Amino acid sequence: MTDSITKNKRKSLNKIFIFIFWIAVWQGAYLVIQRDLYVPAPLDVFLRLKELVVLEVFWRSVAYSIYRVIAGLILSIVLGVVIGIISSLNDYVYDLINPxxxxxxxxxxxxxxxxxxxxxxxxxxxxxxxxLMCFPVIWTNVVAGIRNVDIKLLEMAKVYHVKKWLVLKKIYLPSIVPYFSAACITCLGLGWKVSVAAEVLSHPRNAIGSHLYSAKVYLDSSELFAWTLVVILLSILFENIFARLIEKSTMNKSAKAKI
Structure with a gap:
């Protein structure tokens, strides 16, 4: 118990140290360049972010951007899994989808x-x-997960006439889960990047990307960096939440298996 607490403290201290290190690098870059237009001071960016978070438009834009990312991810996951399963079990479908x-x-x-x-x-x-950007990642990993299932286990299940739903639950799912989890974590970061890039160009009414574009037009580097920081923090938050959920589900399964 004491070792786990010590490890958690070390992890927290490491994270704080890494954060301070990169802020120091940022501050150093600001002092070297000495042009707010190119690299604003970290303090100016944090102060601007503090001003933004009290505005209703900030939270509305964040909420709409989160909705767009989640909607795109859900579509890519659902279609990626379904088409990935079909492709991995049928070579003709795989050859058709792969190009x-x-x-x-x-x-x-x-x-x-x-x-x-x-x-x-x-x-x-x-x-x-x-x-569109996340779908190929999900599809590729699902196909790889199914095709890397141990053939000997499948042959043994066939010899002993194991029911299909048990084969799916005990053989296929454990093989797919690591690939699927890695694909989802990758897509969470990728989804934010491409969604915000699309918002910058499409310029919807309530969107983080729209504010990034406006900040660029008015040459407001502090606001530009502040909104960029928001995107980074949201992406990290989503990845951590998903990783925690995967970790908890894995621990629950292992606990059930012991019982």
């Missing part, structure tokens, strides 16, 4: 955003872009 995944991965995000601006309203463009 599309390669095309999406190799095409610049900006091209898709411009196309989406023609197809959708400004509010729906970030959702589509988030889905």
């Amino acid at each position: 599309l995944m390669a095309a999406i991965k190799s095409t610049p995000v900006l091209s898709f955003i411009i196309i989406a601006l023609i197809w959708f309203s400004s509010s729906n463009v970030p959702i589509f872009i988030c889905f």
Whole structure:
């Protein structure tokens, strides 16, 4: 118990040290460049962020951006899992879908955003872009997870006539979960980046990206950095929440298995 508390304290101290280190690097860059337009002082950015958080428009923009990211992620996860399972079990479907995944991965995000601006309203463009960029990641990992299932376990299940739902629960799911978890964590960071980029170009009414664009137009570097900091913090928060949920579910399963 004492060792775990000590480890937690060390982790917390390490995080604080890392935070202070990078703030010091930021402050050093500010002192070297000495141009607020290029690199504003950390204190100015934090003060601007303090001014923003008391505004209603701040929280409304954050809420709408979170909604767009979550909507895009849910679409990519649902379709990625369904199509990934079908693709991994059918070579013809895999051969049909694989070139599309390669095309999406190799095409610049900006091209898709411009196309989406023609197809959708400004509010729906970030959702589509988030889905489009995260879908190949989910699909690839689901396919890899299913195709890396131990063949010997499947043969043994076949010999002993194990029911299909048990094969799915005890063999396929444990193999897919690590790949799926890694894909989701990757997509949480990727989803925020591409969604905000789409908001900057599509300029919906309530969006973090719209405020980033406005800050750029008015050359307000402090606000630009403040909104960028918000995106980083939200991305880290989402990743940590998902990682904790995965960790808790894994611990519960192991506890049940012991019982």
